[in-house]
Amino acid sequence: MHSSSSSSSSVPLVLPRAQHVAFLRQYVDREVTELPRTFELWFTEHKKISAAYWTITALALLGRLDVVPRERLVDWVLRCQHPCGGFGGDYTQDPHLLYTLSAVQTLYLLGEEKRLDKDSVLRYVASLQQADGSFAGDVWGEIDTRFCFCAALTLALVGYPLRCDDDCLSIGVNTDQRQMVRIQALVDYVMQCENDDGGFGVIPGAESHAGQVFCCVGTLALCGALSGLRDRGDRLARWLAHRQLRNGGFNGRPDKLPDVCYSWWVLASLKIIGKEHWIDGDALERFIFACHARAEHGNEYVGGVADRPGDEPDVFHTFFGLAGLSLLGRHELIPIDPIFALPQGTVQGTRTRHPYEIPSSTESTAANGSPSQSSE
Numbered sequence: 001m002h003s004s005s006s007s008s009s010s011v012p013l014v015l016p017r018a019q020h021v022a023f024l025r026q027y028v029d030r031e032v033t034e035l036p037r038t039f040e041l042w043f044t045e046h047k048k049i050s051a052a053y054w055t056i057t058a059l060a061l062l063g064r065l066d067v068v069p070r071e072r073l074v075d076w077v078l079r080c081q082h083p084c085g086g087f088g089g090d091y092t093q094d095p096h097l098l099y100t101l102s103a104v105q106t107l108y109l110l111g112e113e114k115r116l117d118k119d120s121v122l123r124y125v126a127s128l129q130q131a132d133g134s135f136a137g138d139v140w141g142e143i144d145t146r147f148c149f150c151a152a153l154t155l156a157l158v159g160y161p162l163r164c165d166d167d168c169l170s171i172g173v174n175t176d177q178r179q180m181v182r183i184q185a186l187v188d189y190v191m192q193c194e195n196d197d198g199g200f201g202v203i204p205g206a207e208s209h210a211g212q213v214f215c216c217v218g219t220l221a222l223c224g225a226l227s228g229l230r231d232r233g234d235r236l237a238r239w240l241a242h243r244q245l246r247n248g249g250f251n252g253r254p255d256k257l258p259d260v261c262y263s264w265w266v267l268a269s270l271k272i273i274g275k276e277h278w279i280d281g282d283a284l285e286r287f288i289f290a291c292h293a294r295a296e297h298g299n300e301y302v303g304g305v306a307d308r309p310g311d312e313p314d315v316f317h318t319f320f321g322l323a324g325l326s327l328l329g330r331h332e333l334i335p336i337d338p339i340f341a342l343p344q345g346t347v348q349g350t351r352t353r354h355p356y357e358i359p360s361s362t363e364s365t366a367a368n369g370s371p372s373q374s375s376e
Contacts, residue, residue: 135184263324
């Protein structure tokens with residue numbers, strides 16, 4: 001097992017680029033069909049397409065997309081699309097909005113979005129909107145604000161950006177097969193998930209969670225509806241700032257342990273609403289480095305990032321750790337877009353400026369004492 005000091009103050013803040021690239025390449029250098037048939041692989045098979053997105057986006061942030069076997073990866077991703085238009089986590093898996101977004105992001109990052117059957121993707125996404133404006137993840141009907149974001153971002157990436165002042169969006173190429181996405185209904189549903197503490201939950205009335213906050217704020221931003229946030233986002237920013245603990249890391253909700261993945265969910269949410277200065281960026285940087293995998297004997301980094309110090313690294317936390325550092329503007333990583341979760345240069349031609357943005361303001365008062373008053 002890799003070791004890591006429990007103290008984030010003593011870790012070297014030097015990004016091990018070569019080690020990270022080597023760690024990530026082991027996930028793209030082999031044919032997917034040639035991976036060992038272990039229980040762990042079978043248990044995570046439905047997440048393969050998301051793992052591909054995490055891996056290649058992490059490599060993109062490091063400036064090393066050149067090591068990705070593009071043609072092989074693109075062929076596999078396209079094989080995961082179903083006749084309904086949605087993508088499964090692998091070609092043996094049922095279609096789902098989560099994996100449809102990962103597939104579209106992957107193809108977009110690799111510059112292969114023209115090979116998408118966009119009309120079928122659009123029809124698939126539109127077919128999952130419910131009467132109350134929410135989106136189901138698939139035909140089985142699970143409702144979660146994650147799926148609202150997946151739907152909104154997928155539509156934006158394939159060329160149908162949402163605007164709440166349009167009320168409805170008619171999508172599709174063929175006139176006889178066009179479907180409607182009810183934008184205002186989507187915004188209204190997301191706002192029903194806002195809690196008194198400023199956060200957002202999975203469904204209306206559910207506990208606030210940082211992951212759901214990102215999905216809801218991202219959806220509102222894509223729809224041009226950030227102006228609906230209470231107190232111009234100050235209440236939400238205060239809740240998010242209090243997710244930072246004494247060791248610099250973020251947790252997803254009160255009284256939980258920190259996790260590197262919240263470096264993205266929390267900081268990206270704050271960046272979208274212009275309140276990223278409400279947290280201690282230096283402390284977060286030290287926490288992310290404390291979660292870097294290190295040699296069992298010594299202090300050398302060996303590649304990969306774990307959820308917290310001392311745990312095993314994986315591609316999920318490696319991506320979110322690097323994404324957090326990119327949002328902080330540290331270590332010359334490629335800048336990442338806080339909504340599209342792709343390099344800014346990749347989405348520059350597609351991303352439209354938010355119709356309404358909550359600007360950063362030096363006059364705003366940050367959450368008093370965060371992170372020093374938060375408990376571990």
